[in-house]
Amino acid sequence: MTPLLQVKNVTKKFGGLTANNDVTFDVAEGEILSVIGPNGAGKSTLFKMISSFMPTTSGEVIYKGEKISNNKPHIIAQKGVVRTFQETTIFKSMTVRESVVLAQHLRATATLPGYFFGTKAAHHDEEAFGRSADELLEFLGMSAIKNEQASNLPQGNLRALGIAIGLATDPKVLLLDEPFAGMNHDETTKMVELVRSVRDEKGVTVMLVEHDMPAVMSISDRIVVLNFGEKIAEGTPIEIQNNERVIEAYLGSADDEIGM
Amino acid sequence: MFNNVTSKQWMGLAAFLFAIFVAVPMFIAATGRTDFYFTLTMVALLSIASGGVWLTFYIGRINIGQGAFALAGAYASAVMITKFSFSFWLALPLAGVFSALVAVLIGLPILRLRGVYFAMITLVLTEVVKLTSLALDITNGARGITNIPRPDGLSVFGLTIIPDFGAMENPKLGFYYLACVLMVLAFATLYRIVNSRLGHLCRSMQQNEELASSIGVNISHIRLIVFAISSFFGGIGGAMVASLTQSVYPNTFQVKDSVDFMLNVFLGGLGYVFGPMLGTLVIYFGWDLLFVAKEFQLLIYSTILIILMLILPNGILSLRLKKPGSDVAKAADASGLELKEGK
Numbered sequence: 001m002t003p004l005l006q007v008k009n010v011t012k013k014f015g016g017l018t019a020n021n022d023v024t025f026d027v028a029e030g031e032i033l034s035v036i037g038p039n040g041a042g043k044s045t046l047f048k049m050i051s052s053f054m055p056t057t058s059g060e061v062i063y064k065g066e067k068i069s070n071n072k073p074h075i076i077a078q079k080g081v082v083r084t085f086q087e088t089t090i091f092k093s094m095t096v097r098e099s100v101v102l103a104q105h106l107r108a109t110a111t112l113p114g115y116f117f118g119t120k121a122a123h124h125d126e127e128a129f130g131r132s133a134d135e136l137l138e139f140l141g142m143s144a145i146k147n148e149q150a151s152n153l154p155q156g157n158l159r160a161l162g163i164a165i166g167l168a169t170d171p172k173v174l175l176l177d178e179p180f181a182g183m184n185h186d187e188t189t190k191m192v193e194l195v196r197s198v199r200d201e202k203g204v205t206v207m208l209v210e211h212d213m214p215a216v217m218s219i220s221d222r223i224v225v226l227n228f229g230e231k232i233a234e235g236t237p238i239e240i241q242n243n244e245r246v247i248e249a250y251l252g253s254a255d256d257e258i259g260m
Numbered sequence: 261m262f263n264n265v266t267s268k269q270w271m272g273l274a275a276f277l278f279a280i281f282v283a284v285p286m287f288i289a290a291t292g293r294t295d296f297y298f299t300l301t302m303v304a305l306l307s308i309a310s311g312g313v314w315l316t317f318y319i320g321r322i323n324i325g326q327g328a329f330a331l332a333g334a335y336a337s338a339v340m341i342t343k344f345s346f347s348f349w350l351a352l353p354l355a356g357v358f359s360a361l362v363a364v365l366i367g368l369p370i371l372r373l374r375g376v377y378f379a380m381i382t383l384v385l386t387e388v389v390k391l392t393s394l395a396l397d398i399t400n401g402a403r404g405i406t407n408i409p410r411p412d413g414l415s416v417f418g419l420t421i422i423p424d425f426g427a428m429e430n431p432k433l434g435f436y437y438l439a440c441v442l443m444v445l446a447f448a449t450l451y452r453i454v455n456s457r458l459g460h461l462c463r464s465m466q467q468n469e470e471l472a473s474s475i476g477v478n479i480s481h482i483r484l485i486v487f488a489i490s491s492f493f494g495g496i497g498g499a500m501v502a503s504l505t506q507s508v509y510p511n512t513f514q515v516k517d518s519v520d521f522m523l524n525v526f527l528g529g530l531g532y533v534f535g536p537m538l539g540t541l542v543i544y545f546g547w548d549l550l551f552v553a554k555e556f557q558l559l560i561y562s563t564i565l566i567i568l569m570l571i572l573p574n575g576i577l578s579l580r581l582k583k584p585g586s587d588v589a590k591a592a593d594a595s596g597l598e599l600k601e602g603k
Contacts (some may be wrong), residue, residue, distance in 0.1 A: 051474070077476035085474070091467045102460050106476045112485075122457070169475050196595035 002065065003204055004029040005050075005081070005173055010059035010069070012045050012229075019045040020229045022059070027173070028102065032199055032206045034216045037226035040251060043209045044177070046226070050207075051083040051175055052076045059096065063173070078106055080172035084162040086181060092151040096142060096161055100133040103168035133168065139201070140164050140194065145244060156187045167198065176208035178216045188212060192219045217241065225249065273350045280440045284431065297432040298504075303544045304439035308446045310524040310536035312493030315450060316528050318459070319486050320466040322375070326494045327518035328389040329359040332513055333495025334502035338405040339398055348411035349422075350506045352499050359495025360488040367487040371480065386518045403542030405507035411438070411503060435504050442500065443537070446493055451533045453489070462486060494521075528567060529575020538576055 003026035010075045012020040017209035020042040037043050048054035050061050052071040061069035068076050073083075092100045107129075138161060145153065145236050147164055150161060157194050159179060179195060192215055199206050210216050216223060217237040225233040225240060227249040231238050242244055265273075267371040288296050309330050316323035337355035358444040370381045393399040410425035411434075422438075425431045453459050461515070464472040465479050473479050524543050528535025546564070550557045572578055 021401075053470070053474075072478075073473040074478045075474045077474055082476075083474050085471060089468055089471050091464055091471065093467060094463070102464055103475045105457065105461065108457065110457075112456075112458050116452055118456070165471070165475060 003027055004064065005207070006062040007046070008052065008062060010046065010049055010061065012042070012049060012054070013113055014056045018229050020049070020226075023226070023229075023231050025231060027075045027205060027207055029204065029205055030199065031221040032195065032208070032219055033222050033224065034220040035207070035209045035224045035226060036211070036213070036216055040228075041226040041249075042229040043226055045229075047083070047175060047209045049179060051081065053083070053097075059180065065250035075167040077169060077171075080170075081164045081175065082169050082173070083175040084166045084177055086159075086162075086177055087108070088158075090150045090158055090161055090165075093149060095147050095149055096153070096164070097130075097133055097146040100136060100146075100164050100168045101129045101162065101166045104129045104132065104170075106169055136164060136168055137160050139197075140167075156183060156190070159183070159191065163194065163198070167202065167204070171204060173207060175207045176206060176210075178210055179208055182212055183212075188215050191215075196203045196218060277444070280444075282436070285436070291304060294432060297436045299544065301432070301436045301439045301504060302501070303541050304436075304443040305497045305504070305595040306521070306544065307524065307537045307540035308443055308500075309494045309497030310521045310528075310540050311446050311450050312490035312497075313521045314525045314528075314530070314533070314536045315453070315490045315493070316487055317464045317525060318454065318466060319483055319581075320469075320481070321371070321487075322379040322522070323382050323487075323490065324379050324515075324518050325385035326490070326521040327381075327513035327515065328385035328495030328496030328519070329363060329391065329491040330501070330511075331386065331389045331513040331520075332362050333359040333509075334497035334508040335393055335399050336495065337499035338408050338502050338508045341408055342405055343398065347376050348409075348503060349414045352496065352503075353408070356492040357501035358435065359498070360492040363488045363491030364484055367484050371483045371487060383515065383518070386515045390510045390514070399510075403508060404507060405502075406507040407509070408502060408506045411504070439500060439504075442496065444494070447534060447537060454533055457504075458482070458485070518590075520593065523565065527565070529577035531574055532577040535575050535577050542576065574587070 003193055005027040007023055007025050007027075008213060010020055010023045011018070023042075025033075035043050049056045049069055049235060050076070052069060052073050055070045059069075061065050063076075063079060064083055066079075068079060068081060068142060076082075086151045088241065091102070096100065101121065106127050108115075110119055110125050115122045115125075121210060134143070134146070137143050140163070142157070142160060142164060145157060148157075150158070152193045163174075163176070163179070166176075176195065179191055195208070196207060198204050208216075208219075217240075218235055223233075224231060225243070225246050227245075228231065232249060233243045235243070270468065278523050284296075284300065288294060299502075308325050313323045313328070323514045333355040336358040337351040340351040340354060341348060362399065370378060371549050373381060373596070393404075394401050410428075410431060411422070413420055413424035414422040423434075428434045454462075461472070461477050461482050464475075464477060465482060469479055498513060501512065505512075520543060524539035525536050526539065527542060528537065528539030543565075545556075547561055550561050568576070
């Protein structure tokens, strides 16, 4: 079986600086794959290239056998690969429900003029979007805050809102940008459960980029480790925990420590 | 299609329509101030163009180039009527379409710019259209196009819908009614856009373009549509002004007019669909009223504007009590934010 998403020899150079060098890995359907690495390892750059928010210098990203890199973000989203952002990227002056209703616009059956003139199809869409927004928020345990304005939400809820907006587009692959960053232990545990239920119950393949080691270890089926823009390891959490090169990348080599 | 309008809003609309179509003509007839017809007609026409500017603000772009599209529309209609003997009623929408097409051509490269960079480019546009009209033969260069015939009659199947303006006893009143009808149509369209899917997509872009594109909104496409609609309004406004004054010159709309269109929008309130109408009325009348101050006219006028913007950053309409959860009030806060953060 061919993997759902393939990252093939992806390289990104900014002038003389190589942010990603020849990174290759696959994401299988229905798995939770994490990309980790120390600061400056090129995780975010890779993330942006997969979601086409940034072009690759060379190499390509393939989704269901089709090249999706070096394209436009909205086209990738329409194909079913949707990214989330860190908490500040939200629709500030919309309520939670409005945001989720809006994010379903890809499923609209009526045209823009159709909406303008209020055709039957447009009314039908609006009702359907409202219903599924309520269902989704119920699923994510956010019903209580659905009429809150996004700018008034605390950090943990903002992250959940980001995921809700991403999920509302009905993605096949959800790319999460540091979903646990800046969270305390309890919040992280909740978020881990949330991400897992998204995969288990919605059947969404999840790829995430993250710093938080314990969370990554508990949530991931497989982990890809980047260091200085290159992939240095790939495997299950247990394999990664015992990988020499990974330990070295995170803690520095034994020689370095003596040198200090 | 207007089923989300509350009964209170319907009452307000009815009162407004009564005021402009019945009360104002009665007032003018009673006081004999027929000069008000020209002023109010201009206010109505300029507010249509300002409404267009408002719509570009709605996608988070500062548009100081509406004069360019008004001038393009004015020339387009004047050329169609005088050189190709088009009916006014055909030339008017075509002038709007012409401006919209120009906007698409210009918008393709410049709409990717944000904040002050987009504003700077639009500031140049008015001058560009002016210079183009000076250089072209079809626009008669500096002499402009004069003696544009008044709107002809419009009849469908032999039934006269609109009489010939040239044969009217009081063409000023005819123009006033026409301008008001167009203004009502323009703002009903704006209201509907803002409250339908296009408006929601615009709001998502105004608040966060990256997030909007991540959920599949084709932001460059929507920007272009909105800029075209905005310029269509500018073209209609311009064509009507040309018809009203029966002439168009390269300086019929200048950079100052473009700035005024933007000020009208600011003053009325970015968060309110009907803000541009109020803003245009206040600015146009305010300037005229200050005529008594002679050489201090500009000084007093600009001081008042600065003070108004300091104490009412969300426009005059923000004085109205905000309804909780009202779309427009929230959009006002957001657009204020966007402008400050604009890169």
